[in-house]
Amino acid sequence: xxxxxxxxxxxxxxxxxxxxxxxxxxxxxxxxxxxxxxxxxxxxxxxxxxxxxxxxxxxxxxxxxxxxxxxxxxxxxxxxxxxxxxxxxxxxxxxxxxxxxxxxxxxxxxxxxxxxxxxxxxxxxxxxxxxxxxxxxxxxxxxxxxxxxxxxxxxxxxxxxxxxxxxxxxxxxxxxxxxxxxxxxxxxxxxxxxxxxxxxxxxxxxxxxxxxxxxxxxxxxxxxxxxxxxxxxxxxxxxxxxxxxxxxxxxxxxxxxxxxxxxxxxxxxxxxxxxxxxxxxxxxxxxxxxxxxxxxxxxxxxxxxxxxxxxxxxxxxxxxxxxxxxxxxxxxxxxxxxxxxxxxxxxxxxxxxxxxxxxxxxxxxxxxxxxxxxxxxxxxxxxxxxxxxxxxxxxxxxxxxxxxxxxxxxxxxxxxx
Amino acid sequence: xxxxxxxxxxxxxxxxxxxxxxxxxxxxxxxxxxxxxxxxxxxxxxxxxxxxxxxxxxxxxxxxxxxxxxxxxxxxxxxxxxxxxxxxxxxxxxxxxxxxxxxxxxxxxxxxxxxxxxxxxxxxxxxxxxxxxxxxxxxxxxxxxxxxxxxxxxxxxxxxxxxxxxxxxxxxxxxxxxxxxxxxxxxxxxxxxxxxxxxxxxxxxxxxxxxxxxxxxxxxxxxxxxxxxxxxxxxxxxxxxxxxxxxxxxxxxxxxxxxxxxxxxxxxxxxxxxxxxxxxxxxxxxxxxxxxxxxxxxxxxxxxxxxxxxxxxxxxxxxxxxxxxxxxxxxxxxxxxxxxxxxxxxxxxxxxxxxxxxxxxxxxxxxxxxxxxxxx
Numbered sequence: 001x002x003x004x005x006x007x008x009x010x011x012x013x014x015x016x017x018x019x020x021x022x023x024x025x026x027x028x029x030x031x032x033x034x035x036x037x038x039x040x041x042x043x044x045x046x047x048x049x050x051x052x053x054x055x056x057x058x059x060x061x062x063x064x065x066x067x068x069x070x071x072x073x074x075x076x077x078x079x080x081x082x083x084x085x086x087x088x089x090x091x092x093x094x095x096x097x098x099x100x101x102x103x104x105x106x107x108x109x110x111x112x113x114x115x116x117x118x119x120x121x122x123x124x125x126x127x128x129x130x131x132x133x134x135x136x137x138x139x140x141x142x143x144x145x146x147x148x149x150x151x152x153x154x155x156x157x158x159x160x161x162x163x164x165x166x167x168x169x170x171x172x173x174x175x176x177x178x179x180x181x182x183x184x185x186x187x188x189x190x191x192x193x194x195x196x197x198x199x200x201x202x203x204x205x206x207x208x209x210x211x212x213x214x215x216x217x218x219x220x221x222x223x224x225x226x227x228x229x230x231x232x233x234x235x236x237x238x239x240x241x242x243x244x245x246x247x248x249x250x251x252x253x254x255x256x257x258x259x260x261x262x263x264x265x266x267x268x269x270x271x272x273x274x275x276x277x278x279x280x281x282x283x284x285x286x287x288x289x290x291x292x293x294x295x296x297x298x299x300x301x302x303x304x305x306x307x308x309x310x311x312x313x314x315x316x317x318x319x320x321x322x323x324x325x326x327x328x329x330x331x332x333x334x335x336x337x338x339x340x341x342x343x344x345x346x347x348x349x350x351x352x353x354x355x356x357x358x359x360x361x362x363x364x365x366x367x368x369x370x371x372x373x374x375x376x377x378x379x380x381x382x383x384x385x386x387x388x389x390x391x392x393x394x395x396x397x398x399x400x401x402x403x404x405x406x407x408x409x410x411x412x413x414x415x416x417x
Numbered sequence: 418x419x420x421x422x423x424x425x426x427x428x429x430x431x432x433x434x435x436x437x438x439x440x441x442x443x444x445x446x447x448x449x450x451x452x453x454x455x456x457x458x459x460x461x462x463x464x465x466x467x468x469x470x471x472x473x474x475x476x477x478x479x480x481x482x483x484x485x486x487x488x489x490x491x492x493x494x495x496x497x498x499x500x501x502x503x504x505x506x507x508x509x510x511x512x513x514x515x516x517x518x519x520x521x522x523x524x525x526x527x528x529x530x531x532x533x534x535x536x537x538x539x540x541x542x543x544x545x546x547x548x549x550x551x552x553x554x555x556x557x558x559x560x561x562x563x564x565x566x567x568x569x570x571x572x573x574x575x576x577x578x579x580x581x582x583x584x585x586x587x588x589x590x591x592x593x594x595x596x597x598x599x600x601x602x603x604x605x606x607x608x609x610x611x612x613x614x615x616x617x618x619x620x621x622x623x624x625x626x627x628x629x630x631x632x633x634x635x636x637x638x639x640x641x642x643x644x645x646x647x648x649x650x651x652x653x654x655x656x657x658x659x660x661x662x663x664x665x666x667x668x669x670x671x672x673x674x675x676x677x678x679x680x681x682x683x684x685x686x687x688x689x690x691x692x693x694x695x696x697x698x699x700x701x702x703x704x705x706x707x708x709x710x711x712x713x714x715x716x717x718x719x720x721x722x723x724x725x726x727x728x729x730x731x732x733x734x735x736x737x738x739x740x741x742x743x744x745x746x747x748x749x750x751x752x753x754x755x756x757x758x759x760x761x762x763x764x765x766x767x768x769x770x771x772x773x774x775x776x777x778x779x780x781x782x783x784x785x786x787x788x789x790x791x792x793x
Contacts, residue, residue, distance in 0.1 A: 020541065020545075023541075024538045024541075027534060027537060027538060028534065028538075031534060130524075132668065133665075133668075133669075134668060134669060181652070181655065181669065184655045184658070185652070185653050185654060185655055188654040188655060189653075189654060379583055380583065382586075382587075383583040383584075383586035383587060384583075384586060384587075386586075386587040386590060
């Protein structure tokens with residue numbers, strides 16, 4: 001016993017620290033020698049596209065292969081199966097590697113899968129395949145493999161990344177981040193609403209289209225041969241991001257919103273800070289029947305839900321700091337040339353207010369007609385006037401709760417100066 | 418060798434934050450929804466108050482260790498029962514930290530590695546720290562303190578802009594019952610100040626400043642509340658699906674920047690804090706075992722603790738669910754007794770004993786005076 005005690009004491013003596021350190025290093029390094037390189041056993045998926053065609057799930061994945069020459073080397077692989085798991089496994093079987101989704105930054109969902117419900121897909125990918133909740137979500141049109149290939153080529157040819165394009169959209173077009181987390185939050189909220197930008201794959205040069213090569217289902221796009229081979233017209237594809245946003249209810253695709261509709265909605269929510277307002281027929285001492293484009297520099301929105309005699313009042317105070325961007329008129333007044341004056345005249349302010357009021361009316365009737373709560377009316381009443389709102393909901397058909405609300409808007413427009 | 422009052426304050430700080438940033442916020446949300454912050458706040462305030470009761474007892478014990486102090490207050494038999502309760506509480510904390518770390522490391526950091534690759538060095542590290550005593554643990558805590566504090570604040574502030582304040586409203590919609598229920602179910606995650614029992618006689622009170630301890634406790638509460646505010650504000654209804662609060666907050670962003678990579682460094686610092694806590698509570702088990710079985714040296718309890726730590730690695734999710742251990746009424750009862758009842762019992766026992774001793778002394782004094790008078 002005493003001998004053992006002495007031995008143990010000596011094991012823990014500070015003099016043996018170097019020995020312990022060496023053992024620790026060995027524990028961590030020796031198993032690594034026995035392992036093959038991670039890139040040999042795992043495919044690093046950076047984007048996954050999912051679509052359903054004739055009862056079969058089709059997937060296409062962009063796989064990043066690390067190379068020593070600093071060039072990004074993307075390859076697109078596709079597979080199909082009765083379920084999403086089978087489809088993903090079929091890709092693994094084909095390439096002899098496990099699909100690793102930890103670096104998957106984009107998930108694109110096809111039109112069919114969106115109309116049938118996307119929650120199963122998202123649940124499987126986040127829970128089982130460990131796709132990060134911050135992966136950007138988009139919907140797409142067109143063939144799943146063509147789309148994936150085109151997005152991979154977009155990155156290689158033009159150095160444009162779809163996830164960055166969508167993140168940029170957030171400031172101007174979308175009302176929120178479009179990622180799995182925000183989609184989940186929207187889905188599990190009482191109104192069960194979600195938004196995803198819609199990226200179209202076209203074959204002809206349209207407005208906002210970016211031309212990319214389309215070089216087959218499985219390609220090494222990092223090499224110059226494949227990226228510069230898009231000379232034939234049939235190989236060309238166009239990625240189109242025209243600002244369309246797909247609206248989801250209960251996890252299913254419900255309706256598409258046009259850029260104009262989303263922009264109008266954006267004015268009345270705090271998330272999107274940028275925007276423009278176009279007013280026409282401005283006439284005063286500076287303007288002569290002018291069309292003025294106003295840029296929103298800063299926006300403060302205060303929402304005060306209230307009840308008066310049992311009627312809910314949704315009061316929105318909007319404070320805009322604006323910058324006069326463009327002035328379009330036939331005979332510009334010489335006053336426009338004077339730098340030291342405020343171009344935000346009372347007539348222009350009045351016009352902006354009128355425009356915003358009409359936009360608000362339009363977006364509210366859009367919400368009422370489509371029964372979608374884009375402005376977060378439910379959330380504000382539920383949080384700030386809970387008792388009265390629950391009473392109100394018990395009296396009306398819950399589907400139509402937006403109809404019985406009195407919407408009021410108070411606008412303040414300030415110049416940047 | 419004694420530890421300073423500052424080192425004790427830092428250890429209290431660490432124990433207050435140690436178990437709070439993995440699964441706890443998500444588990445709290447399941448019961449108490451958007452009011453979960455208040456549950457954590459209330460329990461941490463109570464924990465803070467008990468730190469001062471324990472400090473008072475520590476000072477009363479003077480140079481005595483916990484065993485000698487309890488023996489003088491409640492006798493040998495009850496002392497041994499109390500020690501068993503404390504061992505159970507410490508064992509719960511060690512198990513909780515160990516499993517929490519395992520799931521976090523395996524699922525978030527190194528999914529390709531076997532947990533044993535981590536647990537073996539961790540076991541040796543903990544064994545070494547336990548064998549060397551509390552002074553080493555306190556010193557390591559002191560060294561990493563600022564790195565941990567700055568890291569946690571950085572993570573919280575980075576994600577603060579995404580917080581939706583409306584998700585906290587309305588307050589107390591379902592009344593206080595779910596909050597009380599939630600507090601009781603998750604009690605075993607709190608009561609971290611119980612480690613102070615094993616430091617009786619090991620703290621140097623010469624540099625004592627009460628305000629210092631208050632500052633550290635308030636600071637710990639504020640940091641926990643700040644991170645919980647960000648966590649609940651960011652994830653709202655999806656909180657129950659976020660089992661790794663600290664990494665989920667740090668990774669919540671769809672925009673990428675080089676500074677994001679720093680988050681993992683910060684998370685790694687927090688893992689160091691967990692390792693220190695693991696060592697501290699393992700040390701507490703070893704000390705309690707030493708007193709319980711009247712062992713003279715550290716090496717047997719150290720080996721027992723190391724084996725206990727290793728045993729947790731064999732208990733996987735397939736064998737037993739964590740909920741069956743940490744969220745049972747038994748776990749709550751153990752924590753309740755160890756943290757909230759024992760200090761009161763000891764205070765009462767000490768004051769009774771002190772009064773009896775005073776009375777005895779007074780009677781003896783009177784008797785002596787009488788005898789002196791008779792002699793005169």
